[in-house]
Amino acid sequence: MTEPGPYVHHLSPFVWQITENFGVRWYGLAYVLGFLAAILLLRFLVRKGCSELTEEQAPDFIIFGALFGVMLGGRLGYMLFYDFHDFIRRPWIIVNLLGGGMSSHGGILGLFFFTLYYARRHKLSWAGLGDNLVTVSAVGLFLGRIANFINGELYGHPTRGWWGVVFPRAAGDLPEPQRSELLTRLGAPNVESLVALSRQSAEVRAQLAQALEPRHPSQLYEAGLEGLFLFAVLFAVRLRWKNLYHGILTGLFFILYAVVRIGVENVRVPDAAPILGITRGQFYSAFMILIGAAFIVRALKTKRRNQPPKAAAKAAG
Numbered sequence: 001m002t003e004p005g006p007y008v009h010h011l012s013p014f015v016w017q018i019t020e021n022f023g024v025r026w027y028g029l030a031y032v033l034g035f036l037a038a039i040l041l042l043r044f045l046v047r048k049g050c051s052e053l054t055e056e057q058a059p060d061f062i063i064f065g066a067l068f069g070v071m072l073g074g075r076l077g078y079m080l081f082y083d084f085h086d087f088i089r090r091p092w093i094i095v096n097l098l099g100g101g102m103s104s105h106g107g108i109l110g111l112f113f114f115t116l117y118y119a120r121r122h123k124l125s126w127a128g129l130g131d132n133l134v135t136v137s138a139v140g141l142f143l144g145r146i147a148n149f150i151n152g153e154l155y156g157h158p159t160r161g162w163w164g165v166v167f168p169r170a171a172g173d174l175p176e177p178q179r180s181e182l183l184t185r186l187g188a189p190n191v192e193s194l195v196a197l198s199r200q201s202a203e204v205r206a207q208l209a210q211a212l213e214p215r216h217p218s219q220l221y222e223a224g225l226e227g228l229f230l231f232a233v234l235f236a237v238r239l240r241w242k243n244l245y246h247g248i249l250t251g252l253f254f255i256l257y258a259v260v261r262i263g264v265e266n267v268r269v270p271d272a273a274p275i276l277g278i279t280r281g282q283f284y285s286a287f288m289i290l291i292g293a294a295f296i297v298r299a300l301k302t303k304r305r306n307q308p309p310k311a312a313a314k315a316a317g
Contacts, residue, residue, distance in 0.1 A: 006214040008166040008205040009152045010198050030147035034140030035066045041136040041235075050242045051132045052124050052306055061118060065133065069111035070140070077106010082272045082280065104141065104226075105284045108257075111137065125304055127247035127295065134253035135234040142227020149219035152195065156216025156267045164214025166205075168198040171212060173269070182211050218268040225260035243306050247299030254292030258285035 017023035042058045045051050053061060079086075082103060115133060119126035148154045155167040171182055172191040179191075186204055188194035197204045233256065234249055265281045275283040 005206075005209045006164050006166050008198065008209050009168060010205055011150045011152065012199055013151045025147075026150045027144075027147040030143040031066070031070070031140070034137075034143045035062060037139045037143075038062045038066075038136040041139065042132055045132050045135070045238065048239065048242065050238055050306065052128055053132075057122070061129070061133075062136075064118070065111055065114050069114035070107045071110075073110010073113070074103055074107035077103035077109060080106070104144070105281075105288075108288075125246045127250055127299060127302075128304065128306060130295075131244070131246060131249035132238070134250050135231070135238050138227055138231035138234060138253075142223050142231065145219050145223035145227060149217060149223070154219055154271065155269060156218035156221075157269060158213035159216045159267075160214075161216075163217065165217045166209055166212050166214050168195045168208055168212070170215060170269075171208075174212075215269075216267040218264055221264050221267070222261070225264060226257060229260065230256055245299040245302070246304040246306075247295040247302075251292040251295030251299065254288045254295065258288035258292065261285045 013025050013027065014023040015026055015029055039059050039062045042051070042053070042062060043055050046053050046055050046058055051058075111133060112130075115129050116126050118124070119129050152167050152169050155165070155170060158164070169191060171179055171194055174182065183190065183194060186194060186197060186207060188197055194204075194208075198208060230253065234253060237244070237252070238249060262282045262285050265279045265285075268279075268281075270279045270281075272280045274280065
């Protein structure tokens with residue numbers, strides 16, 4: 001009796017497909033669900049006395065943070081960190097959300113600056129807002145990485161583990177003669193056509209299982225570590241010590257995110273040229289450790305704690 005072969009990825013990126021390239025995508029749904037979860041969790045933390053925000057402010061804070069922090073910051077970060085040369089030549093592609101990419105580091109920095117603006121605008125503690133924001137945003141990171149897996153993108157290096165997944169898009173990583181031979185044999189003009197064929201034909205998937213190596217599902221590793229692990233730690237600390245010095249949780253998030261991202265990058269195929277011999281994800285994450293340490297030092301120095309909303313506004317003024 002032969003053992004079953006590795007799983008060949010063939011999930012559709014669409015929740016509901018209208019035309020060949022248009023419809024409701026899992027990636028977009030992940031963002032929407034992440035924002036909704038953040039609103040509900042933040043309102044819960046407000047009711048528990050863990051924030052200087054009011055319940056009425058929580059939805060607006062998340063919605064505007066999503067638009068100007070996550071979306072704008074994530075897209076701009078991708079252009080600057082991973083596609084700078086194309087961005088300089090064609091800066092208008094920043095609005096091409098359907099055909100472009102998003103950077104988690106850019107989204108985090110976008111939220112960083114949006115929270116600073118919001119805190120000054122409403123006379124609240126910047127670090128205090130950040131502590132609750134990083135806690136609830138980990139859910140969005142989890143959903144985003146699950147969407148990456150569904151899309152079959154950002155996969156890992158080859159593995160001999162039983163959990164390895166054959167990603168059809170990895171055919172693009174084959175040497176040119178081997179890639180062309182595989183595409184010709186399976187009747188696909190390019191790699192994206194091969195990916196589409198793999199979703200429709202079990203025979204194509206069977207041949208891909210023979211031609212391509214199983215790879216680490218690094219998207220799921222990141223979903224578990226950047227998402228579930230960070231959320232579990234931060235949420236537990238937030239509820240256990242409601243009145244921590246402002247900035248402790250923000251610093252903890254930056255450090256833990258950077259550590260797990262640096263670790264997973266060791267098994268993930270880089271999506272851009274390395275910097276100083278390490279992946280770009282590792283390079284940018286190293287700076288996040290320094291930022292996290294700075295937040296914790298600042299928190300221990302200022303010793304600012306939560307105050308009721310009205311008292312917080314008077315203290316800031």
